[in-house]
Amino acid sequence: MATNPDSSNEKASAIIGSGRPRSKKEQIVQAAIKVFLENGYAGTSMNRVAAEADVIKATIYSHFKDKEELFAAIIEEVTFKRMAADTPEFEQYLHSLPPDEFVKLLTQKFKILSQSEEYRALLRVVIGESERFPELATLYVKTVILKGMELASGYFSKHKELKLNNPLATAHICCGSFVAWLIWQEILGGKNFKPLEFDDVVIALQELVDAKLAQDKDSK
Amino acid sequence: MATNPDSSNEKASAIIGSGRPRSKKEQIVQAAIKVFLENGYAGTSMNRVAAEADVIKATIYSHFKDKEELFAAIIEEVTFKRMAADTPEFEQYLHSLPPDEFVKLLTQKFKILSQSEEYRALLRVVIGESERFPELATLYVKTVILKGMELASGYFSKHKELKLNNPLATAHICCGSFVAWLIWQEILGGKNFKPLEFDDVVIALQELVDAKLAQDKDSK
DNA sequence: GTCTATAATTAGATAGAC
DNA sequence: GTCTATCTAATTATAGAC
Numbered sequence A, B: 001m002a003t004n005p006d007s008s009n010e011k012a013s014a015i016i017g018s019g020r021p022r023s024k025k026e027q028i029v030q031a032a033i034k035v036f037l038e039n040g041y042a043g044t045s046m047n048r049v050a051a052e053a054d055v056i057k058a059t060i061y062s063h064f065k066d067k068e069e070l071f072a073a074i075i076e077e078v079t080f081k082r083m084a085a086d087t088p089e090f091e092q093y094l095h096s097l098p099p100d101e102f103v104k105l106l107t108q109k110f111k112i113l114s115q116s117e118e119y120r121a122l123l124r125v126v127i128g129e130s131e132r133f134p135e136l137a138t139l140y141v142k143t144v145i146l147k148g149m150e151l152a153s154g155y156f157s158k159h160k161e162l163k164l165n166n167p168l169a170t171a172h173i174c175c176g177s178f179v180a181w182l183i184w185q186e187i188l189g190g191k192n193f194k195p196l197e198f199d200d201v202v203i204a205l206q207e208l209v210d211a212k213l214a215q216d217k218d219s220k
Numbered sequence C: 001g002t003c004t005a006t007a008a009t010t011a012g013a014t015a016g017a018c
Numbered sequence D: 001g002t003c004t005a006t007c008t009a010a011t012t013a014t015a016g017a018c
Helices: A010-016 A024-039 A046-053 A057-063 A067-081 A088-095 A099-114 A117-128 A134-158 A167-187 A198-218 B010-016 B024-039 B046-053 B057-063 B067-081 B088-095 B099-114 B117-128 B134-158 B167-187 B198-218
Strands: none
Touching: A024 A046, A024 A057, A024 A067, A024 A117, A046 A057, A046 A067, A067 A117, A067 A134, A088 A099, A088 A134, A099 A117, A099 A134, A099 A167, A099 A198, A117 A134, A117 A167, A117 B117, A134 A167, A134 B167, A167 A198, A167 B134, A167 B167, A167 B198, A198 B167, A198 B198, B024 B046, B024 B057, B024 B067, B024 B117, B046 B057, B046 B067, B067 B117, B067 B134, B088 B099, B088 B134, B099 B117, B099 B134, B099 B167, B099 B198, B117 B134, B117 B167, B134 B167, B167 B198
């Protein structure tokens, strides 16, 4: 997204092709994703990326202006890659579900994301570099976090029977407890000495939402 | 905690003392806290720390073995500094409160933490460096996160009237939605285009807990 | 412990041949 | 676009004088 799309010379490198044909640029991007997501921006050297991509360093600079541009490009790449946008039809289907099934489906979507090691590394790096690259943090929030938030917030807004005074805040409690679980259990390693199953968080969350539903039924 | 306590030579530097007397080691630590928390581990150079501390680089190496040891020392310093342990009396007092007031007090404690720029930077750096320094991530989790978690989890365990099947998971929902708010609103900059007041999160959380309480009263 | 000076290595980036 | 070779500046770390 930062640089032009990769419709360049597939032919040349396809000849050597040990695996599937990959342009040099593609090699660089793949290597950069691996090294940057592992070591962060400052922790990554262009030498290391070149070695990992099996390419000489000057080649990188013929595709990317400098280190910052390469970093921004790969963060954008990984951020967009994982986010297949939902169709309006699917969203409408979600909104038609009862609260417990809605939470269930929302968690399934999150589970798929969080099981990817690449995604966890992305979250870690985006947070870690958020001071030096605030635009990338913003991109991440808009592309990833807000997607889930608006989905949940939209649901809570429509379902008046829950009588939630602040749908966005409630949506945040759902999505936030998911993200927080990922950070403290997986990224910070909490699971090693105080394990908490993700499913148990979901169940506890449903307990609370169900109570809210039951309360409002009674008050009728 | 990593290095020996600082009960060394206060006298020598107290003579020059423009401000309050500070040993060279203290100067180094203060400067290192500032620079490391701003730029992360790899993003920080020993030159920069030395300049910030108004000390020559070799002096740093006479107090700390290498860059890693200095980094670990300052992360431990900042982590412990903010965490004044609660007395058993205070904890007992907390446990005697009704749910809404307990949540209120819990949030106040979190607010004090989160309003400190240093604390936010600590969280960002600990997450960002969690791959290279997993022991520091572990220290942070044990010292900071688990403290709040166990406080809330202990409360939920004692208050049977809430009929929570999994107190730890519910405690996670409370603390997790706080931490997640800090990350996506403050650290990732979400407040700039999708503001969400922290107090609104607390209110929404109380809504859910209150509903749980009301439900269980009705079922009697 | 603190400084001067410097070693040894590596960083990001480029010029020029092909 | 890709490589060889290289430049400059910055990096971590230390040896030795005081």
